[in-house]
Amino acid sequence: MVRRVLTLPSGRVAVGVLLAVGLLALVGPLLAPQDPLATTTDALARPSVQHWLGTDSLGRDVLSRLLDGSRVSVVGSLEVVVIALVVGVVPGILSVQLGRVFEWASLRIVDTLIALPFLLFAVAVTALLGNGITQAMVVTGVLVSPLFFRVSRAATLAVARSAYVEAAVISGASVTWVARRHLWSKVLPPIAVAFAQTLGVGFVIVSSLTFLGIGVQPPAPTWGGLLATSLGFLDQQPWAPIAPAALIVATVWASNLLADAIRDVTGEAGRDLLDRRTRRSATAPSLSRTGGTP
Amino acid sequence: MTTTLTRPATTSAGSPAPDQPAPTHALSVRDLHVGDPSTGHDIVRGVSFDLPRGGVVGVVGESGSGKTLTCRAVLGILPEPFAVTGGSVEVVGRDTATLTPREWTGLRGSTIAAVFQDPASYLNPSIPVGRQVAEVLRVKLGLRRRAARERSLELLAAVQLRDPARVWAQYPFELSGGMLQRVLIAAAVAVEPQVLIADEATTALDVTVQAEILDLLAELRASTGLALVVVSHDLAVVAQLCTEVLVMRDGEVVEQGPVSRVLHDPQHDYTRLLVREHEQYGLERFLGTDGGELR
Amino acid sequence: MTTSETAYHRLSSVPSPPVLSVEDVRVTLGRGLHRARILDGVSLTVERGETVGLIGETGSGKTTLARTILGLTPVSGGRVLVDGEDVTRLGRRKRRALRRRGVVQYVFQDPLKSLDPDLTIGESLTEPLLLQGVPGDEARERALRFLGRVHLDEQLLDRLPGRLSGGQRQRVAVARALVTEPDVVILDEPVSALDAANRVQVLSILQELKAAGIALLFVSHDLGSVAGVADRIAVLHRGEVVEVGTTRDVVTNPSHPYTQLLLRSAPTLRSASADRAERAALRARLTA
Numbered sequence: 001m002v003r004r005v006l007t008l009p010s011g012r013v014a015v016g017v018l019l020a021v022g023l024l025a026l027v028g029p030l031l032a033p034q035d036p037l038a039t040t041t042d043a044l045a046r047p048s049v050q051h052w053l054g055t056d057s058l059g060r061d062v063l064s065r066l067l068d069g070s071r072v073s074v075v076g077s078l079e080v081v082v083i084a085l086v087v088g089v090v091p092g093i094l095s096v097q098l099g100r101v102f103e104w105a106s107l108r109i110v111d112t113l114i115a116l117p118f119l120l121f122a123v124a125v126t127a128l129l130g131n132g133i134t135q136a137m138v139v140t141g142v143l144v145s146p147l148f149f150r151v152s153r154a155a156t157l158a159v160a161r162s163a164y165v166e167a168a169v170i171s172g173a174s175v176t177w178v179a180r181r182h183l184w185s186k187v188l189p190p191i192a193v194a195f196a197q198t199l200g201v202g203f204v205i206v207s208s209l210t211f212l213g214i215g216v217q218p219p220a221p222t223w224g225g226l227l228a229t230s231l232g233f234l235d236q237q238p239w240a241p242i243a244p245a246a247l248i249v250a251t252v253w254a255s256n257l258l259a260d261a262i263r264d265v266t267g268e269a270g271r272d273l274l275d276r277r278t279r280r281s282a283t284a285p286s287l288s289r290t291g292g293t294p
Numbered sequence: 295m296t297t298t299l300t301r302p303a304t305t306s307a308g309s310p311a312p313d314q315p316a317p318t319h320a321l322s323v324r325d326l327h328v329g330d331p332s333t334g335h336d337i338v339r340g341v342s343f344d345l346p347r348g349g350v351v352g353v354v355g356e357s358g359s360g361k362t363l364t365c366r367a368v369l370g371i372l373p374e375p376f377a378v379t380g381g382s383v384e385v386v387g388r389d390t391a392t393l394t395p396r397e398w399t400g401l402r403g404s405t406i407a408a409v410f411q412d413p414a415s416y417l418n419p420s421i422p423v424g425r426q427v428a429e430v431l432r433v434k435l436g437l438r439r440r441a442a443r444e445r446s447l448e449l450l451a452a453v454q455l456r457d458p459a460r461v462w463a464q465y466p467f468e469l470s471g472g473m474l475q476r477v478l479i480a481a482a483v484a485v486e487p488q489v490l491i492a493d494e495a496t497t498a499l500d501v502t503v504q505a506e507i508l509d510l511l512a513e514l515r516a517s518t519g520l521a522l523v524v525v526s527h528d529l530a531v532v533a534q535l536c537t538e539v540l541v542m543r544d545g546e547v548v549e550q551g552p553v554s555r556v557l558h559d560p561q562h563d564y565t566r567l568l569v570r571e572h573e574q575y576g577l578e579r580f581l582g583t584d585g586g587e588l589r
Numbered sequence: 590m591t592t593s594e595t596a597y598h599r600l601s602s603v604p605s606p607p608v609l610s611v612e613d614v615r616v617t618l619g620r621g622l623h624r625a626r627i628l629d630g631v632s633l634t635v636e637r638g639e640t641v642g643l644i645g646e647t648g649s650g651k652t653t654l655a656r657t658i659l660g661l662t663p664v665s666g667g668r669v670l671v672d673g674e675d676v677t678r679l680g681r682r683k684r685r686a687l688r689r690r691g692v693v694q695y696v697f698q699d700p701l702k703s704l705d706p707d708l709t710i711g712e713s714l715t716e717p718l719l720l721q722g723v724p725g726d727e728a729r730e731r732a733l734r735f736l737g738r739v740h741l742d743e744q745l746l747d748r749l750p751g752r753l754s755g756g757q758r759q760r761v762a763v764a765r766a767l768v769t770e771p772d773v774v775i776l777d778e779p780v781s782a783l784d785a786a787n788r789v790q791v792l793s794i795l796q797e798l799k800a801a802g803i804a805l806l807f808v809s810h811d812l813g814s815v816a817g818v819a820d821r822i823a824v825l826h827r828g829e830v831v832e833v834g835t836t837r838d839v840v841t842n843p844s845h846p847y848t849q850l851l852l853r854s855a856p857t858l859r860s861a862s863a864d865r866a867e868r869a870a871l872r873a874r875l876t877a
Contacts, residue, residue: 163703164713167765170659171717172689181716185707356784470647500646501811505854506872509865527784530813530856557858571785572858575792575817580840581857 004265011261017254018199021247024067025074032064036221044236053243057233062226066243069221073210074251076137076222077202083141084198088148089191093183095149096156097175110146118143119208126214136214140205144198151194155187189266193259200255207248223248320386320488320521321345321368321406327380328360328367336379338363338545343538347488348519352532352553354568355542361525364542365493368523369408370398386488403434407482408491411498413474417466423477424450424462427484434485449480453510472503476510483514490514493525508534529568530576533557541565606673608772608804609635609658609693614667616653627653629828630667635773640795640805642819642836644812644851650828651808652698655775658806659695660684672772689721691769696776700758704750710736710761711746717769728768735764739794756787763794773804780814792818813855816840824848846874 005011040059047054053062095106122139129135159165165178173181207224223244230240322344329336338360345351355361366372368383370390383390385406393401410416417426427449428442437445443462450458453476466474475495482490492511496504512535514520526532532539532553539556541549541564548562560566572578616628627650635641645651656662657677658669664677671693679687694717697703704713714732719725733743739760750758759779766774779795780788795805795818809815815822815836822839824832824847831845843849850871853864 162705163697163699164705166661167695167697167703168716168720170661170688170693170695171691171769172685172687172720173716174685177720181708182705356786501813501856502646502850502854502872504856505868508856509868512865528856529785530858533858534856567789568785569858571789571792572813575789576813577816577840577852577855577857579817580837 005258005261008261008264010257011265014196014254014258014261017250018258021070021074021251021254024070026071028067028070032061032067034061034064036060036064036068044233046237047239054237054240056226056229056240062240062243065221065226066223066247069223069226070247072133072220073203073206073223076133076206076210077199079134079137080140080144080202080205081195081198083138084144084202085148085191085195087142088145088150089152092149092152093156093179093187095153096160106149110149113143114146116143118205119212122209123212123214131214136209137206140202140209144201144205147194147198148191151190152187155190156183159183159186189262193262193266196255196259196262200252200259203248203251203255318346319344319384320347320349321523322384322387323364323368323381324384325381326364326367326378326383328363328372328376329379330375331377331379332375334379336545337376338367340381341540341542341547342381343540343550345489345521345523348515348521350515350522350524350536350538352536352539353523353525353542354527354529354532354539356527358544359542360545361542362493365408365491365523365525369402369406369491371402403430403482403487404485405487406489406491407485407487408493409475409478409482409495411494413471413478414466416478417474419466422463422465423469423474424458424464427462427477427481430481430484446480446484449484450477452483452514453477453480454506455480470503472499472506475499475507479507479510479514483518483520486518487520489521489523491523491525494527496531497526497528504531505534511535529557529565530572541568605637606670607634607636608672609633609806610668610670610673611654611658612668612670614654614657614669615665616650616657616662617665618653618662627828628657631825631828631830632667633823633830633833635804635806637772638799638802638804639821640799640807640819642812642815642822643806643808643825644810644815644822645808645825646810648827649810649825651810651825652777654825655695655777655806655808658775659693660688689717691717691721692772694766694769694771694774696759696762696766696774696779698777699782700755700762701750703762704758704765706749706751709747709749710753713750714746714761714765714768717765721769731768732764735767736761738767738797739764740790754787756783756790759783759787759791760794763791767798767803771803773806774798775806775808777808778810779807781809781811788814811855812840812851813857824851846871850875 006015038060040055042051042055043057043059045051045055045059051061051063053066056062056065091106095103121143122136125139126132126135159182162182165182168178168182206222207227210222210224211228213225213228226244227241227248230237230244233240324342326338326341327336328338341360341364343351353361353364363372363376367378368385370393372378378391385401388401390398390401417423424443424446428439428446431437431442431445432439447458447462450461455461455473455476461469461473461477469477490511496507499507508531511522511524515522522535524532524535529539529541536553538551539553540547541556541562543564549556549560549565556565557569560569611631611633614628614631615626617624617626619625631650631654633641633643633654643651643654653662657664658671660676660679667677668675669677671687674687676684676687704710711729711732714735715725715728718728718731723731729746733746736743736745741757741760741764745753745757745761750761753761759782763776763779776795780791783791792814795807799805799818805818807815807819812822819836822832822834822836823830824839824845826845826847832839832843832848839848840852843852850868853868853871
């Protein structure tokens with residue numbers, strides 16, 4: 001699948017951008033030319049040789065803050081996606097396999113999660129558990145998990161009811177055999193698409209939360225936080241939001257591009273599943289609830 | 295009952311210039327070619343037959359043989375990008391090549407009608423079936439609501455649906471495949487057309503239901519003088535009703551003639567295969583093909 | 590014909606249980622208002638090497654019966670004996686072990702759906718063998734052999750089912766049922782979706798299987814397609830077997846009105862449609 005994604009130009013661009021962002025998260029804090037927390041008297045400076053992107057209202061170097069903040073932003077959104085993946089996919093597959101009671105219960109819980117107002121809930125939970133990046137990301141991950149639940153459930157349902165699974169069962173296949181041989185290849189592509197999509201969504205969420213000051217304590221820099229503070233000084237520094245906003249937009253765009261590329265190269269089964277069920281029923285509501293804040 | 299054969303028993307594509315059809319023909323197809331004009335590739339090559347008023351012609355062929363495209367050309371509903379690229383189709387003496395789209399619409403339903411393989415897909419799932427038949431009457435004949443309802447009830451009775459009043463108010467999903475096909479036949483014959491094309495109309499049905507529908511078509515023909523074109527992949531289905539048969543393969547008519555001759559003295563290899571299939575594996579093994587009595 | 594006769598001989602000399610025996614099976618599906626009795630005391634045997642045609646139309650319960658034999662649908666009464674062993678009340682583990690032996694195999698109605706679109710023909714064919722624990726190389730070799738038995742080219746082994754024609758797919762489905770060298774194969778409408786040429790080919794393959802001593806349960810709605818292959822015919826009507834007999838007896842001298850109607854309805858090359866009145870009378874009798 002990976003190789004086939006890379007045969008598409010859009011796939012190559014998406015992977016390239018995401019790799020660059022990942023690299024930035026990895027080495028960014030080391031590259032920061034100055035201490036991102038060090039304040040100077042040179043507040044709200046224009047871009048110069050010393051401060052490539054200028055300084056903020058407390059005289060901190062914006063480039064250093066941007067590079068330093070990349071790790072929190074990227075790791076945060078990855079955390080969201082991984083938590084959503086685990087919390088969503090496992091019960092999603094099991095809801096088909098474990099019988100009616102589990103199925104009923106899991107579906108009701110998922111409905112509840114979808115019904116919760118997203119940011120409000122995140123704010124409430126961080127208020128309850130204390131304001132920390134992990135708390136915020138766990139909550140977000142759980143709230144995004146219905147997407148993975150639905151995608152994996154839909155794919156599993158289609159496979160479990162197929163004649164070829166029955167044919168395998170008639171030949172004495174166990175549940176694990178069916179999962180390995182027949183289910184895996186059908187469920188993986190839609191999950192991969194959901195993963196790429198959620199990566200973008202997660203990024204928007206982390207940015208929104210940090211923009212609101214949730215998950216990260218003030219002096220520590222994040223892309224969302226930088227965007228937020230820069231907006232306060234638009235009249236003095238109208239160019240300031242461009243750099244953090246561009247980074248956020250590029251990452252989200254690349255994730256969505258990757259999602260499209262995966263969908264394009266995966267077989268009929270994956271494409272069908274996504275087009276008919278996931279895209280409309282799962283993705284759209286969660287995107288509309290989370291998008292657009294920053 | 296007798297079908298006049300205007301062509302020799304076996305035909306080849308691109309045969310000589312057609313005679314003027316006698317006005318007695320409900321449908322007259324002359325050297326019909328159907329293809330994609332942009333590529334110049336013909337899918338159907340040289341189909342000719344005459345269907346007298348009240349007659350029955352059968353078309354046999356597997357999927358991809360061009361039998362459905364032939365039907366659609368006759369009905370003027372060829373899918374994109376296909377068009378009639380040669381020959382002519384005359385419906386009750388009228389050359390269809392001269393028809394405007396509006397005239398085509400008038401002709402379909404009033405003079406020539408059709409039923410297809412999957413009846414459910416031709417009905418609106420959210421409207422009671424009787425109302426859909428009544429709607430045909432209101433649009434095509436301009437009947438008033440009450441008159442259309444009464445006439446549609448009569449039609450449902452005419453296609454031998456038990457309890458027509460009940461069926462009238464039912465939705466497509468409440469009816470079996472055989473019942474839906476009856477409803478569609480009722481709608482097709484509502485405006486008393488002269489020609490009915492049944493394209494694989496019984497293929498998806500159980501054997502006993504298939505026989506019911508074929509019986510119904512035979513009875514409609516006897517009672518109203520409806521001329522039939524019966525299209526099927528099964529030679530035996532065609533043999534039940536038809537007096538003349540065309541065997542199609544890869545867009546060409548490979549054999550054509552009276553049913554009795556084609557069954558007993560098939561000339562083309564493909565026809566022989568069709569006959570052999572029945573003789574080797576069908577009931578004919580026990581019953582013989584010569585109308586031997588059952589039991 | 591001759592091989593099934595020798596099979597009968599073998600039977601009469603060495604008494605062995607029928608390879609498949611359905612005894613008074615009842616199946617009720619659905620709950621509450623939707624509860625419906627699908628099979629009502631069905632009994633049926635298939636002897637070793639014998640081909641039995643099971644005729645039933647939509648809603649007769651024929652597919653349910655096949656699924657019950659395979660243990661995919663639970664019975665609410667009666668027994669299904671495979672090689673003398675009751676398979677209806679097996680635990681999960683025992684049932685799986687029985688299935689892996691591959692004594693009973695099934696050919697699905699729609700071969701396109703019964704082959705995993707992401708697996709090559711070879712992978713689908715070897716699956717039952719790999720489940721038995723046969724090593725990969727040997728499984729592939731056997732798959733190749735059975736591909737030859739259904740007259741398919743060995744190049745197909747590495748293709749995906751989407752690249753095959755309908756007739757080829759159906760033959761692959763038959764080959765898949767054969768790789769475990771089963772005693773009995775259940776075929777659900779194996780030729781209904783095929784055109785004449787493929788129909789003849791699949792039917793002739795079934796004849797060859799018969800000759801090789803494999804018992805077949807040939808399920809179809811059409812008496813005509815079964816008559817050429819089956820030794821005996823059972824007619825299922827509204828969840829009950831209304832007639833059982835040798836093919837010749839059932840076809841030439843049907844006793845139940847439903848069987849008579851089936852015969853009168855089956856399209857044959859006899860161009861007479863004089864049976865119409867008789868069909869009408871039989872229908873009236875059946876609905877009464």
